Amino acid sequence: MGDFIKTQNSFADGEVAPEFFARDNLNGLSRLENMDVLAGGGLRRRRGLASVANLSSSARLIPFSVSESENYLLVLTDGHILVYSDDVRIADLFAPWDFDELDKLQYAQRFGTMIFVHPDYQPYVLKKTGSTFDIVVFDFERNDSDMTVNMPFMKFDDADGIKITVSSNASGNNYATFTTNKNFWTSENKDGRFLLLGKQWIITEYVSPTVVYAYTNGTYSIPSDPVSDWYEAAFSARRGWPCSITFHQDRLVFGGSRSWPSGVWMSRVGRHNNFNVGTGLDDEAIFLTLLSQQRQQICTVVSSDNLQILTNAGEWAISSKPLTPSAVDIKQHTSVGSVASRYLPPQKIEGATVFISAGKTDIRELSLDQLGEYYNANDLCAAAKHLMRDPIDLSYNDNTRQLFVVMADGDMAVLNQNSALGISAWAQYKTQGQFKSVATLDGQTYTVVARGTNYFLEKFSDSALNDAGQYGFSFTAAAMPLRASGHNANMLKIRKISARVLDTKTLFINDARASLPNEIYADDAPGYTGDVSVNLLGMQRNCINAPWKISSSEQLPSTILSVSIYGYYIV
Secondary structure (H helix, E strand, O other), X not given: OEEEXXXXXXXXXXXXXXXXXXXXXXXXXXXXXXXXXXXOOOEEEOOEEEEEEEEOOOOEEEEEEEEOOEEEEEEEEOOEEEEEEOOEXXXXXXXXXXXXXXXXXXXXXXXXXXXXXXXXXXXXXXXEEOOEEEEEEOOOOEOOOOOOEOOOEEOOHHHOOOOEEEEEOOOOOOEEEEEEOOXXXXXXXXXXXXXXXXXXXXXXXXXXXXXXXXXXXOOOOOOXXXXXXXXXXXXXXXXXXXXEEEEEOOEEEEEEEOOOOOEEEEOEOOEOOOOOOXXXXXXXXXXXXXXXXXXXXXXXXXXXXXXXEEEOOOEEEEOOOOOEOOEOOEEEEEOOOEOOOOOOOOEEEOOEEEEEEOOOOOEEEEEEOOOOOXXXXXXXXXXXXXXXXXXXEEEEXXXXXXXXXXXXXXXXXXXXXXXXXXXXXXXXXXXXXEEEEEEEEOOEEEEEEEEOOEEEEEEEEOOXXXXXXXXXXXXXXXXXXXXXXXXXXXXXXXXXXXXXXXEEOOOEEOOEEOOOOHHHHOOOOOOEEEEEEEEEEEXXXXXXXXXXXXXXXXXXXXXXXXXXXXXEEEO
């Protein structure tokens, strides 16, 4: 048996899972709820939520930053894009997507233009011109001479062995009847484009699984034999549309489609609507397919130092600088994999790309090694996997150095990270309701919250001491089980627990109310700063449990700098 005084003055590792409780090298906690870890290692009650707007339904949030002084928040609901500026709604635009389709919607922004892609919809473009917002269908660049479209064409697997017999059509000289040697056509081929006989054709009418009618701009000669050298537009109602998108080296990049999940299409340099590969000149479009022993389904593409391609089976990168058709240095670096069932936007944190793994149990940090040659995918939540419960959205606030991850159950896991100071601390956020989506815009973090049957747009605010002006919340911090001299304590008697605090009124230590000076409880009195304690003479603890727990429902920005326990133990 030995007397001891044990002080914890750093909580830099945040909440950790029980399997790490026997580690001596962690400044962690067994529970951290509604608190943040500060740069100095202490704890502070999280910021409250300020009301922004009532919403008619749940929504997905997307930031739209045109310039440093011009920032808009896009609130996507069922069939609408609501545009907010300085927390005021300024536009309500038509959107083609139902709410249950928004989880697969991806986007890329360049200046005042944002392009949206979805595997089941033609891409759409949101444009801001002056004070006006418009959303229009993305059009591939057309050639004035013959009105052909500079979109990618390819041969799909189910077209192997299909031959097309071209014959005249009563509709006119520009029309033809396409007849295949076996069933191939579907009604979804209507309005799709094909390339054969050196011309682009548009399917105008579906007749049967072997017959369609087609139109071309100009006359043509009927070939004497069936045509086997033909190609189909890469994107169409039948084949699906791009699944992911980014801009890289002044090229627009599409990653994957419903029918070609491992394809990467890159536009011409500076001509983002032109995907004609031409003759392979340096500025012309590029197409490639990821090849490996595993099936590669592209989940998203990210422009960083290199073009990063995140698939369901691993992480690829194209490092060519400049990126040209004749110089595509591509390889797979890691084999973690990303979530394919929904879009979870990767975040840039301290130069690394942070993404959620395919199993939804890891949050990985994709970063180059010291030589800048190979990527590593380090696990950011290795000691806190219990907090990863089916993530559905995430956002990083560079100003506060916080990564917000919304879970399907409505809670939020928050990472406070500052590599220079050794802070990598996870905590849980809870509110009287459920978090549904999160986004960061101009240093402010917004969230959609469901409270009962109603939905609200809210934001974290330093001046908000509760949630939405009416919902209070409690905070809790609990220690890891006691270890002394590298050993687990088998029996513990605690005489006293003290905490050094800032700006606090009511505080419970091990569920006992700590004594504070009476005068601080006045309504107009500031919070107490100093040491508070609870005497617990003779209290015996089961040593697998937390030796101390501090909690409060006080609506003040309470801070805990350190916690000390006094007592004796047996190992």
